[in-house]
Amino acid sequence: MIVPLYGTIKNFIAIIMINIKFPDGNIKQFESGITPFEIAQSISEGFARMVLAAKFNGAEWDISRPIDEDGEIALYKWEDEEGKHAFWHTSAHLLAEALQELYEGIQFGIGPAIENGFYYDIDPGENTITSADFPKIEKKMMELVAKKEEVIRRDISKADALKFFGDKGQTLKCELISELQDGHITTYSQGNFTDLCKGPHVPTTAPIKAVKVLSLAGAYWRGDAERQQLVRVYGITFPKKKMLDEYLTVLEEAKKRDHRKLGKEMELFAFSQNVGQGLPLWLPKGTALRNRLQEMLTNIQRRYGYLQVITPHIGNKNLYVTSGHYAKYGKDSFQPIHTPEEGEEYFLKPMNCPHHCEIFRTSPRSYKDLPLRYAEFGTVYRYEQSGELHGLTRVRSFTQDDAHLFCTPEQLKQEFLNVMDIITYVFSKFGFDYEAQISLRDPEHKEKYVGTDENWEKAQQAIIEACQEKGLKAKQVTGEAAFYGPKLDFMVKDAIGRRWQLGTIQVDYNLPERFELEYTGSDNQKHRPIMIHRAPFGSLERFVAVLLEHTAGHLPLWLAPEQVVVLPISEKYNDYAKHVVNELDKCDIRAIIDERNEKIGRKIRDNELKRIPYLLIVGEKEANAEEVSVRKQGGGDKSSEKITTFATEITALVADQIKFESN
RNA sequence: GCCUGUGUAGCUCAGAGGUAGAGCACUUCCUUGGUAAGGAAGAGGUCGUGGGUUCAAUUCCCACCACCGGCUCCA
Numbered sequence: 001m002i003v004p005l006y007g008t009i010k011n012f013i014a015i016i017m018i019n020i021k022f023p024d025g026n027i028k029q030f031e032s033g034i035t036p037f038e039i040a041q042s043i044s045e046g047f048a049r050m051v052l053a054a055k056f057n058g059a060e061w062d063i064s065r066p067i068d069e070d071g072e073i074a075l076y077k078w079e080d081e082e083g084k085h086a087f088w089h090t091s092a093h094l095l096a097e098a099l100q101e102l103y104e105g106i107q108f109g110i111g112p113a114i115e116n117g118f119y120y121d122i123d124p125g126e127n128t129i130t131s132a133d134f135p136k137i138e139k140k141m142m143e144l145v146a147k148k149e150e151v152i153r154r155d156i157s158k159a160d161a162l163k164f165f166g167d168k169g170q171t172l173k174c175e176l177i178s179e180l181q182d183g184h185i186t187t188y189s190q191g192n193f194t195d196l197c198k199g200p201h202v203p204t205t206a207p208i209k210a211v212k213v214l215s216l217a218g219a220y221w222r223g224d225a226e227r228q229q230l231v232r233v234y235g236i237t238f239p240k241k242k243m244l245d246e247y248l249t250v251l252e253e254a255k256k257r258d259h260r261k262l263g264k265e266m267e268l269f270a271f272s273q274n275v276g277q278g279l280p281l282w283l284p285k286g287t288a289l290r291n292r293l294q295e296m297l298t299n300i301q302r303r304y305g306y307l308q309v310i311t312p313h314i315g316n317k318n319l320y321v322t323s324g325h326y327a328k329y330g331k332d333s334f335q336p337i338h339t340p341e342e343g344e345e346y347f348l349k350p351m352n353c354p355h356h357c358e359i360f361r362t363s364p365r366s367y368k369d370l371p372l373r374y375a376e377f378g379t380v381y382r383y384e385q386s387g388e389l390h391g392l393t394r395v396r397s398f399t400q401d402d403a404h405l406f407c408t409p410e411q412l413k414q415e416f417l418n419v420m421d422i423i424t425y426v427f428s429k430f431g432f433d434y435e436a437q438i439s440l441r442d443p444e445h446k447e448k449y450v451g452t453d454e455n456w457e458k459a460q461q462a463i464i465e466a467c468q469e470k471g472l473k474a475k476q477v478t479g480e481a482a483f484y485g486p487k488l489d490f491m492v493k494d495a496i497g498r499r500w501q502l503g504t505i506q507v508d509y510n511l512p513e514r515f516e517l518e519y520t521g522s523d524n525q526k527h528r529p530i531m532i533h534r535a536p537f538g539s540l541e542r543f544v545a546v547l548l549e550h551t552a553g554h555l556p557l558w559l560a561p562e563q564v565v566v567l568p569i570s571e572k573y574n575d576y577a578k579h580v581v582n583e584l585d586k587c588d589i590r591a592i593i594d595e596r597n598e599k600i601g602r603k604i605r606d607n608e609l610k611r612i613p614y615l616l617i618v619g620e621k622e623a624n625a626e627e628v629s630v631r632k633q634g635g636g637d638k639s640s641e642k643i644t645t646f647a648t649e650i651t652a653l654v655a656d657q658i659k660f661e662s663n
Numbered sequence: 664g665c666c667u668g669u670g671u672a673g674c675u676c677a678g679a680g681g682u683a684g685a686g687c688a689c690u691u692c693c694u695u696g697g698u699a700a701g702g703a704a705g706a707g708g709u710c711g712u713g714g715g716u717u718c719a720a721u722u723c724c725c726a727c728c729a730c731c732g733g734c735u736c737c738a
Contacts, residue, residue, distance in 0.1 A: 217733030218666020
């Protein structure tokens with residue numbers, strides 16, 4: 001719509017009005033050329049002050065960038081991902097600006113916002129940057145912030161961009177530009193720093209009130225291990241100083257929940273250089289914990305018709321040639337064990353599936369036998385690159401709570417749904433927040449996978465439909481599939497926000513093909529079964545790691561290696577304490593005594609810190625009355641009870657916790 | 664595997680070219696106590712491993728090993 005204004009012929013001025021639709025469906029008219037910031041102002045000044053980023057017709061948009069057509073707008077504050085993203089993206093540029101000022105001749109790679117903060121990849125040239133330089137960099141960033149520099153967006157032609165960055169010797173940027181389409185290239189500048197960037201950014205660096213350079217790391221240029229390695233500088237910024245302090249406190253707290261630290265403190269597991277890196281030693285308490293987890297899952301799986309099997313830790317090379325794993329991973333595995341006489345080659349078992357296929361083959365199968373569900377807590381060995389190893393989350397020997405389901409095409413969906421039920425049950429039991437991810441094949445690189453297009457299509461479709469049916473929100477990620485089939489993965493975060501894959505379900509048409517598995521159908525014809533690989537925990541190692549971080553070591557009663565500690569008021573009551581432990585032992589309650597010659601206050605403190613769920617204080621009063629004084633870990637409620645009453649209560653609590661109701 | 668960084672007592676850490684220190688834990692003794700640290704004494708370390716420089720190396724240099732944070736990878 002065009003509204004003429006003071007229509008002199010010489011100086012025709014027209015104001016073009018545009019319609020802007022808000023997320024709530026409201027439509028308002030504004031003059032063309034209005035910026036999202038001004039639109040926010042039209043709502044309220046206070047709101048406008050908080051707006052950091054916008055989306056216009058689905059495209060990310062600077063709040064200072066004019067709009068000249070009808071469309072839908074969304075405005076984002078700090079509380080929104082998009083708002084933080086713009087704030088941190090601008091902060092990445094600020095970091096780069098500071099680095100440019102401080103270091104002669106450095107080259108810039110890319111510098112995006114990430115989940116918590118941002119980074120910039122640089123080639124430092126002749127300079128060396130160490131963590132000792134962080135305060136200097138932070139100081140420079142704050143100096144630049146004080147200039148309240150405006151962030152300016154410019155369109156630039158490809159040729160001009162190549163010349164501009166080429167003149168500055170920014171060959172990495174030139175490489176990026178050369179792959180961009182002319183007419184769609186923009187730069188953002190603040191102060192003396194100009195970056196190739198598609199935005200969006202906050203209008204000035206002024207709102208950045210607190211900066212922290214967090215760490216340095218090596219990172220391959222464009223994620224390619226064949227190419228040069230850059231220095232990645234990580235940082236985070238906040239609009240308020242207090243928010244930075246809070247963030248740093250959270251980080252500190254998270255470190256206390258690190259499963260490696262807790263595993264040591266709680267005497268659950270250990271590593272030894274003599275045994276070898278990535279090879280965890282499960283200590284008695286850790287083993288007890290692990291066994292309990294296995295027991296829980298075994299019970300659930302029995303209800304779902306799983307059959308427990310056991311297979312050897314090594315397998316003939318031919319087994320893996322048949323499965324295709326040899327061709328794919330043979331070179332990157334622990335190398336084969338050779339027999340001294342016959343010259344045979346055996347591999348340490350890197351997965352259980354081929355063994356389970358062989359179990360399937362041990363006798364002719366009828367459709368009436370299916371589904372067959374073989375489960376095994378199978379310990380496998382994988383050569384992980386040394387730099388990859390990480391506590392219990394990434395190891396070279398681990399135990400999968402594995403199972404392989406062989407079924408008919410008609411049964412596939414129901415079996416898949418049942419597995420989803422088991423996994424979601426397990427995760428909810430432990431209160432894990434998970435993200436589901438459908439891992440699909442990369443259609444651009446089919447050579448990385450085995451199997452026919454048709455089978456891949458079927459398998460991927462089956463997973464997508466199963467998620468829809470269950471109403472499970474799952475992100476689809478191409479290129480993340482296993483080489484033999486697509487997966488539905490369940491990811492859980494650790495204490496500092498790293499995502500780890502725990503549960504997984506994989507549909508596989510290929511292994512049955514390779515192992516020539518078959519069953520006789522009702523039509524008396526041979527048919528090929530479909531295989532489902534699945535593991536709710538993923539591995540006991542990784543699950544325990546995430547469980548520790550999630551609970552900060554405060555394991556639920558049924559899992560706690562020690563459920564009760566008895567604290568005698570003085571050594572005179574040690575015998576009574578032993579009596580209490582014996583009584584509890586009769587009810588399968590795991591109890592220990594603190595017999596040290598210490599005051600009760602001291603014993604309470606030390607045992608509170610050991611995260612044992614119940615502390616029982618016993619002295620003269622209790623000994624005379626066959627009672628215990630109960631103190632719940634964490635300074636909870638206290639009461640005096642008969643030993644038998646306490647034992648009954650604990651038994652009931654545990655029974656309730658391990659109860660499984662299938663739906 | 665690659666890039667930073669780190670490696671000293673069981674744990675957390677300090678230290679310096681002249682063969683090592685604290686706190687906690689541990690042992691013994693005193694104390695025998697009522698809901699988050701009682702007191703004293705003692706023991707404990709080839710300073711990650713192997714070379715080199717030096718009159719002298721745990722300290723400086725080199726290599727290796729392990730670990731941390733990332734990258735790449737993850738059946």
